[in-house]
Amino acid sequence: MSSEGRIPAIEGAHLLQSLRASDFDIPSAIGELIDNSIQADAKTVNIKVKDVVAGTHKKYKLIQEIVCADDGYGMDATPGSTLHSCIKLGYSTRFNNRDGIGRFGVGMTLAGIRFATKIEVYSKQKGKKWNYIIFDLNNDEDINEGIAPPVEKEPPAEYLTLVGKSEGTLVIWSGFDKFAEQDLHATTYSDGFEAPDSLDPYGYLNHWIGRTYRKFIWQGVKINLNDQEVYSFDPLFISKQKNQFPEDPKAKIIFEKEIDWNVSHNGKKGGSETSKIKIKISLLPEFYRENISKGGLQFKGRYIEENQGISILRSDREVYYDEIPYFGEGRVKKLNWEDKDRWWGCEISFTPELDEHFTVKNIKRGAVPAKELKIALYSLIKPVRDACIEQVQAHWARVKANQERGKFETGTDIKTTHATAETLAKTTKIPEKPKAGKNLTPAEQENRLENLTRELDETDAQKWRVKFESQPFTIMDGHWKGDTFIDMNYLEGKAILQYNLNHVFFEEMSNIRKQLQNMDDPTKAVKLAQKLHELIDILLMSFVRARQGFDEDSEYSVKQIMEYTVRDWGRYLHTYTRAYEKEHLFEEDV
Template sequence: MAVSLVESGAALQSMRNSDFDAYSAYGEVIDNAVQAEAKNIRVQVTYDPARPQSRREPIRKICFGDDGVGMSAEILERCLQLGYSSRYNDRTGIGRFGVGAILGAINQCQKVEVYSKEAGGEWLYTYVDLEQVFSDPPTMESIPVPVSKAIPEDLKDLVGTDRGTLVIWSKYDRQPDDGSRIVEELKVWVGRTYRHFIWKNVKFFVNGAQVAAIDPLYVKTELTKFSADPKGTEFKEMTLDWPIAREDQVSGGPTTSTIRIRMSLLPAELRPAQGAGNSKAAQERYIDRNNGVSILRNGREVLYDVIPYWNGARFEEIDRWWGCEISFDAILDKAFMVKNIKRGALPMKDLKDALRDKIEPTRKTALERVRELWKQAKGEEHVQTNTETVITGHEAAEKVAKDTPTPKNETSKGKNTDEEIDKFTKEWLADADEASRKKWESKFAGQPFTILDANWRGPEFMEVAHLGGSDVLKYNMRHSFFAELEAIRVSIQGEQGDDNNATRLRLLIDLLLISFAKAQAMFDPKLTMTAEQLLEQLRMNWGNYLSNYISTSKKSEDGTSA
């Protein structure tokens, strides 16, 4: 007997407007693959390049393949029926309600095809096409009985050899973004949402690329894109026993279930100074998106955001530097008000208050530590008052520049060095006391180049102040260049235990930039030349000074006279 798809085509049309976004819709199909014990889950997004008249990259189809246990003919026949599930109300896995996959599919596209094969069986096929359902008169009023049908040749690599399931979405008419953008965002969404399954050796692939895990706590680096990264500091796990709704209790079973709260402070190396959250290193690790909490239901993420209507302190940019993961068993679905499509979680008010009381004290501690490090970095940016001299952290390069004979700067002509240094120091150290400023003035006057680590908003990664022969380079530590450089230096130093090469890398970068400043200082401000002549002269001078500085550095290392 034919299985009815739904009572009314009009009702089905309204269901297309269910509360999905594209990624939560994809997740419903992926959930089924995980529940089917798949070890390899593959998503293939096929899209056309943008045309001149349209910048959109239209999706032609999305295919989901796995090597899970597959479906019998009976289950396959009903798998596209709204409301049916072979695991309805089963809270042991990540599925439960049985409406997510088909609702997610029709929210995004008009045609859904399913192939499935159990071990030792054959590939069976059925489908739903909304164009046929909505035609007048309808040419599809029930789900076709599954028939034996071979997997398309070009999609065989998406499924297992002896078992598995293939789901194909086509007639894609509700595309939210360019195809290429969806592919990249899907890798991020899958890597974070299913991270605990990745760590249990379930492999996920998007357009052939294996997905890396993303840990919002930054305490587990295994199977992430940056396995050599330093790990965050995890605070002591907190637990909260919460009542199970009476209708969900099992006779003689427990009346409460334990909610687990894990919190962390991200590695100091990734947050050296205020503004580091916008660096390239932070963006590559998605720290710039890390503002809120991760709520997991049976190990699968259902929320990654600020908890709706949070009644604690307002979340700010600085909150990206700590992580929080709240895990609960699906038996508490009512307390977390999880939707039947597993998109989002909204803890009940009493639960939200209890979570706030657990989270806020640790959050406060984490933010204090972040601010303390930034305060220390800002202090080092200016002056160390407990020493006889002042320290920049770039003394090695400054000494090389001082020990290398070079001609006088053209920019120095007509400038009074003492006056220029005094003016610069008062502007830069406006809040410092007189003794501190004198120390810096002495340092500036005693060497041709001084390098300062500073922070400011803007695209410039460096500024050069020509002070009549005693020049100052200011590095903008907010710029992604320096964040990336520091991440590489820390990786060399930490992963390989190679202090010498890490130090050498920093020295070479300093000499490279000092050489540029020197080459720039050799231009007479009154000289007129073409842009081509200027660039050619700059390149030649830059290369020559860099060679000279490196030569001095090598002689110093060898113990010979500079």
């Protein structure tokens, strides 16, 4: 066939500008870099995101450079080789390969030019030197004449420690120019939590990477983001391996199944070749579900509110995490996603042979099952989902019943002799906010509650828990061996003081009370004994409140601890005693 009169099918410069309007966001773009590192058998992947402060009135951070460095096997640097061609759109040593997480050969470059104008790649193979290529959208030669051959060049000194010593690859994206894009604001990827839950300045990006590549992290791949190791995150809450909150309880696997599905070739079905789809469903622990109204939001860093959907993995790499739209057998018979769907987790895993059935895109985002497969998955998942929701609602009914019962157990059912001091602590304003117990994880707080009530039966334990929650300061009488006469526990915003009634101090106190009660004027004696008892409460309560002013995560010298404790103990004792005197101002002297 003659080539006369033909024109190029592609207008290179215009096409490149058009391709910059792809669907990549910053996390999925960085994901393309991590994919390449994992495909190169990297054991360590280092991501760096550099930003600058921008804005005149309202300040925000603008991403300036993204770097990915690894210790995987490097690329051949001869002209026309892998390194020379790696930026070329459509080039891939693994094009249409169904064995790994790559396939199309457009990821790294398409992701890079989505935001940046310059892509630089350094690569080194074992026993060879570093080589370098560059592609710059602002360089007419690169656009019109093509990518220059690799040259020998060492990576910048600041990044040499991030790559492997004997082999590795370094990719640098720079020249970010789409300043109006929300995706270029570094603040978009902060999690906004407080320590110790926060992983900022890129906490949410850390979370996204940890969830997307969780299986690889479990297999030993170490990923660092701005020198901070990325934690794995399992949206099924089953695995706590390399997780930020390993002490949290694990979810239960309530359903597992593998199904065989016919493989399509170029959109055509037929033949006997099949591939397996794995389905796993979990029910989140009751630990997260106690507070009906908060919906898990109190558990910072667990992202329970995002768990309203399904995680789909392709070759162990997550390619979708959201509600599946129109998930059902038609417009009427479908799953209507609700807030309570966050309490069960679902993971669907498949291999690349089934890409057509999961409508996988070239940017590995938005993989959703095709119609026939969607119906098959729905028929398996929907009954399990309904059973999970029933369990969640049944648990909430029990919680609500306990809360209703607890309305009558906020102290009236627990008769102690410490009510005056506890009421004083509740009504007396102390300007300083307590620090001790502020940074407890939910699991640590639960562990302290269990230790406080472990000697009690279930009914009494529940009553005391309600009492702890209802007031800032609680005093308990206890009995234990040893020389300690009090014990202190701190929860978030709460303090619990325990008296060891086996201690000689309290035995003597008890003797004094008995002697006073045997005085000639029993009325005065009883009042005096009670007043003495209340003042002792105030004395020790003041000490515990002074201790509550110390941040448990900070370091103090012994001298500082003693000085601050004595100072604050006296200050709080003065405040509480004055308040006590006002309470008893018009009482008769005893």
